[in-house]
Amino acid sequence: MSFDSACTEGDWFALMPRVADDPLALADARLCRIREMFALGVVGLVDMVMDDHLGPWQALAAAGVALPRVQIGVFPSTLDEVIEAGLRTGDEVPDGAGLLRMGSLKIIADGSLSSLTAGVRDAHGEVHGHFAYSLDELTSLQVRAREHGLTVATHAIGDACLSQVLDAYEASGATGTVEHAQLVDRTEIPRIVRLGLPLSVQPWHLVDDWRAMDALWAGRGDDAFPLRSLLDAGVTLRLGSDAPVAPLDPWRAMAAAVHRNTPDVASWHPEERITAAEAFRASVRTRVAVGQPADVILLDANPLDAQPDSATTARQLMGTNVSATYVAGTRRY
Numbered sequence: 008m009s010f011d012s013a014c015t016e017g018d019w020f021a022l023m024p025r026v027a028d029d030p031l032a033l034a035d036a037r038l039c040r041i042r043e044m045f046a047l048g049v050v051g052l053v054d055m056v057m058d059d060h061l062g063p064w065q066a067l068a069a070a071g072v073a074l075p076r077v078q079i080g081v082f083p084s085t086l087d088e089v090i091e092a093g094l095r096t097g098d099e100v101p102d103g104a105g106l107l108r109m110g111s112l113k114i115i116a117d118g119s120l121s122s123l124t125a126g127v128r129d130a131h132g133e134v135h136g137h138f139a140y141s142l143d144e145l146t147s148l149q150v151r152a153r154e155h156g157l158t159v160a161t162h163a164i165g166d167a168c169l170s171q172v173l174d175a176y177e178a179s180g181a182t183g184t185v186e187h188a189q190l191v192d193r194t195e196i197p198r199i200v201r202l203g204l205p206l207s208v209q210p211w212h213l214v215d216d217w218r219a220m221d222a223l224w225a226g227r228g229d230d231a232f233p234l235r236s237l238l239d240a241g242v243t244l245r246l247g248s249d250a251p252v253a254p255l256d257p258w259r260a261m262a263a264a265v266h267r268n269t270p271d272v273a274s275w276h277p278e279e280r281i282t283a284a285e286a287f288r289a290s291v292r293t294r295v296a297v298g299q300p301a302d303v304i305l306l307d308a309n310p311l312d313a314q315p316d317s318a319t320t321a322r323q324l325m326g327t328n329v330s331a332t333y334v335a336g337t338r339r340y
């Protein structure tokens with residue numbers, strides 16, 4: 008039981024770690040990305056590691072590379088190694104300069120929008136797409152994670168898949184997040200709230216995908232990225248990028264949540280826009296406390312300043328200039 012056999016995307020998942028056959032080149036590419044992150048004010052990230060069970064982070068720390076905070080996620084294919092190492096969600100991962108933490112088990116339960124593999128209900132209630140697991144398989148994977156102290160990040164792009172994933176969380180008692188949740192059946196919102204599952208959403212996908220959603224999810228646009236409705240119902244949103252699928256730029260992600268398009272184009276389903284302050288709150292993971300080494304960024308203007316409309320607010324967010332970035336009390340940019 009693994010996503011490789013079940014999922015259309017399985018072929019490239021297996022290939023991706025081998026694309027750069029020179030591991031140093033891969034490390035170099037990552038260094039570049041880390042520097043870009045600090046320049047954007049990113050102090051930490053969630054890395055769903057595909058290549059080996061803890062990825063390159065310990066090696067980078069050993070080489071003296073200044074790291075951001077990293078929450079290391081694993082896939083079912085390397086879950087056993089993590090369990091064997093005795094790592095539970097939230098544990099400090101050794102040899103990581105205190106910046107690496109064990110994250111979640113990532114389970115990919117359906118496909119994606121453009122490959123027509125997302126598990127969706129069409130306007131007539133018929134279900135399409137590719138489900139990587141049966142409900143029983145999904146539930147037992149989640150149970151295994153829970154029994155070993157791991158939270159679960161379950162990928163569900165389509166609404167029908169989201170329903171299956173909620174069934175699994177209910178049956179397994181696992182905690183964690185739903186990843187992506189691009190299409191949400193509104194009748195499921197109370198269940199998301201009751202289960203206390205944060206939705207980890209990548210708003211820039213809306214900018215990339217709204218035309219595809221209009222074409223492929225005809226008549227369902229009202230339920231795509233319904234951020235306003237989710238927040239109003241009490242769902243916790245965690246905004247992110249899904250890099251490298253979308254740019255690793257939180258300001259762009261926030262702008263997309265605020266205007267639901269690029270600033271030069273009309274908002275797509277504007278009734279589901281959220282405010283800059285809401286988008287900002289959903290993008291911050293760390294807290295500042297007296298006596299603790301802080302993650303702090305300095306900006307040369309307030310990106311949350313009131314603006315006449317969402318397009319201008321989005322433009323302001325995308326124009327954010329970071330003057331300095333501190334990670335765990337150390338200046339990194």
Ligand SMILES: [Zn+2]
Nearest residue numbers: 115162186187
């Ligand atoms: Zn995913």
